[in-house]
Structure formats: structure tokens, C-alpha cells
Amino acid sequence: SLAGHYMEETLEVELAIVSMWCVLSLQVNIVIQDIYKELKDGIYLLQLLELLSGESLPKPNCGKMRVHFLENNSKAITFLKYKQVQVKVIGPENIVDGDQTLILGLIWIIILRFQISSITLDKVKRALLIWCQHKTASYSNVSVKDFSKSWSDGLAFNALIHVHRPDLIHYSSLRREQPIKNLNNAFSVAQKHLGITKLLDAEDVAMPHPDERSIMTYVSLYYHYFSRLKQGQTVQKRLAKVSIDDLKFQYEQMISELLKWIKQKVVELDDRCFPNSLQDMWMLMANFKTFRMVEKPPKYQERGMIEAHLFHIRTKQRANNQRPYLPPEGSTLQDVEKHWVILEKAEHSRGEALQREMQRLERVEQLAQRFLKKAALRESYLEDMRKVLRKQDFQPESVDKVEAATKKLEAIVADVLPREQRFRALADMASVITQENYHRKIQIIKK
Template sequence: MESTLYFQKLQYQESVQKRTFTKWINSHLAKRNPPMLVNDLFEDIKDGVMLIALLEVLSGQKLPCEQGRQLKRIHWVANIGTALKFLEGRRSVYRGSPIKLVNINSTDIADGRPSIVLGLVWTIILYFQIEELTSNLPQLQSLSSSASSVESVVSSETASPPSKRKVVTKVQGSARKALLKWIQYTAAKQVGIEIKDFGQSWRSGVAFHSVIHAIRPDLVDMDKVKGRSNRENLEEAFMLAETELGIPRLLDPEDVNVDKPDEKSIMTYVAQFLKYYPDLHHTVTDVQENDVSFSFIPITVLNRGSEDRLMLRDLKVWAEQFERDLARAQMAETSLQEKYQSFKHFRVQYELKRKPIELATQSLRKDGKLLLDQAIVKQAWDRVSSRLFDWHIQLDKSLPEPLGTIGAWLYRAEVVLREEVSIQQAHEETANIIHRKLEQLKVNIHAFILGTTTSKLYCKLGLSSFCYYI
């Protein structure tokens, strides 16, 4: 009887994790160009192609991959091996040491073994979502234990048969504890509820509403929430998060409204809300536990009008998505001409947003400093500007000669122009700095004129491939 109940529990846990993890993967693969879709996680992961695609989207890096309709098992194992090697080369945010994948091997993934596949995906979620997001919260490094929060080990439970192996991903206090603390002191405490774990505490749906309320109080009436059924609360919370906050719906009410909800699935879903809380170092609430201090500030309590807060939040979300789209476009394997067209498309969008963002990030304080939510937007904008600039330089340098040389000259001129001139106490010294910069620009301009003249000569000679880029 006990053995039957155990296997039923195991099957439930496996089915919920499979659904949740599949939706999580698809929410990221949808950002890919072209998008990809996982239908059956245990089957679709076998050849390693979608696994590599997922890691590329999450990391922004390009990985080698065997592709094609006639892939054989040897190619599957090679792809999965590439993915595992890439993961083991990454470092845990908390510990700083490489991620450990114990008893997760290419052949088990190629066989589609459920427990091993789920263990691998959970490791990816921990590293790329939960660890990275919780590490942005202030003073959480002190929570890290001697072991990384991302360590996958295979263990045998006494109640399970010897032949039934199960991957157990250890959360060594760090990321899990940080995520729970964040929930407790930014959401639960505000509405007077207690959240002890990522299981039973979420069954009623009230906890999900408390998180949404902490971000957008106008969306939730907590008094009504506390008087409704579990299913009603869960359905509305998932709907609000998706339609109002843009958070993918990874769970359904029936996944949570059970005696023992799956903790990993709930952690995966809840961690998505972290992106709405910036990395802040000013104190609103200090909570002490074991001499560890936590200071969190929801965006909603910053001293700005609600319209300004919403505008800044939207600008931040736009900049972060724009940066991800830029990274994917740079990685795309297309011709130079197509890359230039793609770049022009992004440049137009960038210029349209420039003025609104510059206005939104103007200081309102006498000392000239930015408010925290303004600083977050400015940092995101600066990253976008830098990436777009670097891509432009990369494209110019890829042009056929002599245009590639001109691109390099333009790059040097851009670098000079982008360098800020620090005002010195001695005005003569400041003048000398400006003079040196002008001389640098003069040299680059002369070189540019020479290069342009040469390029026009190529066009007159009928070298149309060069003329296209001028």
C-alpha cells in the first residue's frame, strides 16, 4: 500500500514538473529566431538540438550543434555532450565554482529517462533563472553555504526500488532561501499572511496574489481574495500575472490545489516575478535573522507618481527585451546584407525610444543623482546602446575592402567621440585634453576622406557590391 502511494506521488510530481518545465522552456524558445516548440519534453530533448537552442537563448552564446533530419544517435549524444560541457563550464553565482552535474550523462538524456531529464532542466532553471535573479537582491551572498545551490546528484531513496534512479537537485539554502525571504518580506508581510515554503503555503492562491499586489496593488483586492475558493484565486492570479505583467503561465490550478504541491514547479513560476524588483541598496524594511540583514524595496513604494513608476517599469522591460532581441539577431547565421537590414531595423527602434528614455532618466534631485528606478532604466539603456554600437562596428569591419578599413577608421573616431572629457581643476589641463582629442579626430577624418574617395573610385569602376554599402 505504501509502495503504491509512493509511486502515485512520484508520477504526480513527474507529470507536474514535465508540464511546468516544458512551458518554461517554450517561453524562452519562443524568443528564438525562428522560434522552436517542445511538445513532448522527454522525446524532443533526445537529439540535443532543442537543449542547445535553449542554452543559446539563455546565455546569448552560440554553441556547435549537429542538425538535420537524418541525425543518428551518435549525433544526439554529441549534442547533449556539448550542452553538458557548456553547463559544467559555467560558475555558480553564489559559490563561484563550476556547476556540478553528477550522474547526469548524455546517454540517459538520449534515452529520454524522465528523472534524469527533469533533473537536468531543473539545474538549468536554478542556474539561469533562480540563482541569477536572487543574486541581484542586496546582501544575499552571505546566505551561500559551502556547497553550490546548483549541484545535481543522483540518490536512491529507501522506498524506491533499486532499479528506479531519481535525480535530486540539491538547493543548499542559497537560492531557495533567498527566494523565500524575498517573498516573505516584499509580499507576505505587506498583506499579513505567512508563507513558510514553496508547497502548501501556495495552495489557496492567496500567496500568488500577495506577490502581484506587491508589484501592482491596483490589480488585487486582498479582502476579496481571502474570501474566494482556492481554484478561483489560482485561476485569477495566473491570468493577471500573464495579461498584466507579461509573466508566462507555467501552472494551472489543478497543479497547485493538491495536498502537496510540487515545490520545484512553484519556485520556477514564482522566480519570474523577481525581474520586477531592481537591485536596491536603500532600506525600507530591515529584517534580521541569524545576523543576516535583508533590505528590499518594491517599485511601488518609490517616491514617484504611479504613472511615472509604470512608465519607468515599461521602459525597463522594453530595454531588457530589446537587448535580448539584439543578442539573438547578432547570433543569427545570415548574410552580411541581411545583417545590415536587421541592424537598421533595430537602429530605427532605438532612435524612437531615445528621447522618451532620456526624458525619463533626467535627475529630479538637487544633487543631480538619479532615483533608483531611473538608474535601473539608465543602466539597461546604456547596455543596449553599447551592444548596438558594438554590433555596428562589427558589421563595418566585416565589409569587403576597402570598406572594412573605413569601418575601422570610423570605429576609432567613434571611440574618441564617446570618451567623456573630465573637467580638471586647472582649465589649461582641460584645454589640453580637448586639444588632443581634436587632433585625434582630425587624423581620423583625413583617413576617412581618403578611404571614401577610394571607395567611390571602386563604384565608378563598376564594382557594385561595394556601392551597395556606401
């Protein structure tokens, strides 16, 4: 199988996949129960590739037909080919049809390309091992020789964190004879303070020969995090060399772009032109959730970056005995705060409006279903009465037959007239459904 080409054990493939999807779940609030079924529409796959690559991919088609699923998965595979990832064996139809072997192989290819690297696994292993050895060289009780038993006592994980962030780990308090405690300490600190997902259980690592590939995958997260941290520090050092005027320009540009985004989103959130079908409303609700969980949080972080940027400007000015920079009117931190409050009010209001509209549509849908059910009963009754009338002979040939016919007519009238109110009630229901702009109101009116 394709999966076996990349990993020796299927269990290891599944562990790596679960690890990757944990990262995705924590960052975009998605919970994957069955990857073979839930990758089908291609939306989660596109989100995963965006998250790991840091690049923008084409927006997925939210349709529910097979052709929409094939389109989304084709976008994902096209992106992988563009990134020179070898995906010749698998096509969009394999993902839509839930081909387990090819899907496992695809996810592991993605992990190799984006989570560990596109170079060969042996080179990755050697490079990552050298990095670990270099970072932990000053720790006398740590000896990283492999990605298995060298990590069993938990000290190596703690050392990797401590060498970069000594404020997070009280390293001298750790004891080799307490491996579970050491491992849980490192895993908890990494998750809480560094945002590194806990992919391993302490009990699975605190053994003579823990799984090598699992540890290597997890350690690669440390490498990626601290590499980005170092790049960020480099950027900060370069920023210190930038002139005050350039910093002012950057500040005003940053705040202008954020305020533009806020105002645009307020207009979108204030829109109350909702669709009149439940299916379309569910899609609108999903888009709103994406705004709250995915789109808005980075913008909140931008607010903090803008504040830090302004603080940096004023710090440099104080160091140079310059007068503090006062942002122009409309570009102050107070302006951002004011518009952010408006944004959050609009968000809250839209959430309530969507909920109310969803409840209204559900009520109308239920009413429409009751109408159709009652209409079917009324139609059945009318057809039965037509049959009764067709069977009657109302041509009087004698007084006796006239009396008999009269009695039959009276019996029919006695059965029909009391039902008039039921038909009027049906008409009233149809009127309400039509007034509520039910998406199939033409059918209701015709009925």
C-alpha cells in the first residue's frame, strides 16, 4: 500500500495522522471523528494545507454535490503538485470515495512535506538529531543519541524548552528517577506556553524503547516553533534599525488596514438579508462561526501588535530625547478601541439575529410539513367522496326512490359540511406560510 511506502506500521501512520489533525482541531476548532468520511468534501483538507503551508488557497465550494467535492479536492491536489509534492497515485475521486489506503498515504505525504520537510526522512532525522544535541549539549544529565530511549526520562524535552525559555522550566528540580513527572511537565508547559499540541502520553514515552517516529514528529514541532521564534527576534533586531519616520509610517499603515477591515466587517455583520431556506441558513451560520473562530482572532492579535509598535516608537523617541509621537486624528489606539467595540456589538447582534431567523425558518418548515400532511388527508377525503357520489343514482323513478335519494344526499351533506372548517384552516396555514416567505411557497399556494 501507499501508506506502507512511507511508514513501516499502519499504526504509526494513524498516530501521525491523529497528531496532525489534533494540531488542526486546536487551531480552528474542528473535531475530526472519521477522516475517511470527513475529508470527502475537501473543505477540511484545504484548511489543513493552508494552516501548514501558511499560504492562501482558493476558497472551497460549499456545495453538497459530488461535483463540488471533486472540485475542492482537485484544488488541494493541484496545490500539492505546485509545491512539488509527489501525488501521482491519488486523485480527487479517491478522496471523495473514501479510499482508506490512498488517504492514509496522502496525509503522511503532507506530514513529510510540511511538518517534517520535503527532504528524505533519513536526512531529516540526522538534521533534527544534530539540532537536539546542539541545544542540549550544556545539560550534563541529557544525552540525545536517538529519537527513542534518549527521551524516556523526559529530561531532554525539558532541556529543549529550558535552553530557549529558562523562565518556563525549573530545571534543577527535575530528577531522572521521575520520568512521568518530567514528561508531563514538559508536555504541559509546551502546550500552555508555546502552543505545541500534546501529541504524546507520558506513559508511552517512559519505557525502554518508545516509538521513534512519534517522538521525531513531536520534536519537530519544537524545532519549528523555536525556529520561528528566532526569526521573530531577528525581525525585531532589524526593526530597531529602522528610522522613526519609517516606524510611524508602518504604524499608520497597520492601523489604517485594521480599521478598514473592521468597518467592512461591521457592514457585513449588519446585513439582515437572510436566505429563506434552512440549508442556506446553515451555511450562513457556518460562515459566521468561521469569522468568529478563524478570521477575527488574528485581527485581535494585530491590535496588540499595533500597541506594541506604538510603544516601540515612543521608547526610541525617549532614548533620543525626542517629543512623543502623537498619531493623527482617526488613527489613535482609542479609535481602534471604539471601532472594535462597534464590531463586537455588531457580531453579537448578528449572532442573535441568525439564531432568531434560524428558529423562525424551523417553525415555518415544521408548519409547511404539517400543511402538506393535512393537505394529503384532505385530498384523500375528497377523492373518497367523489367515489361515493359517482356510485349514487339520484334519478327518481318513484316516491320511494326520491325519499331514498334524499336521505343519501342528506347523509353526504351531514358528513361534508362539518369538514368545511378543516379546509378553511388549511387555507389559513397556507396564508401564514406564504407570508413567512417559505422557500417553497409556490408549491404551497398551488396545493
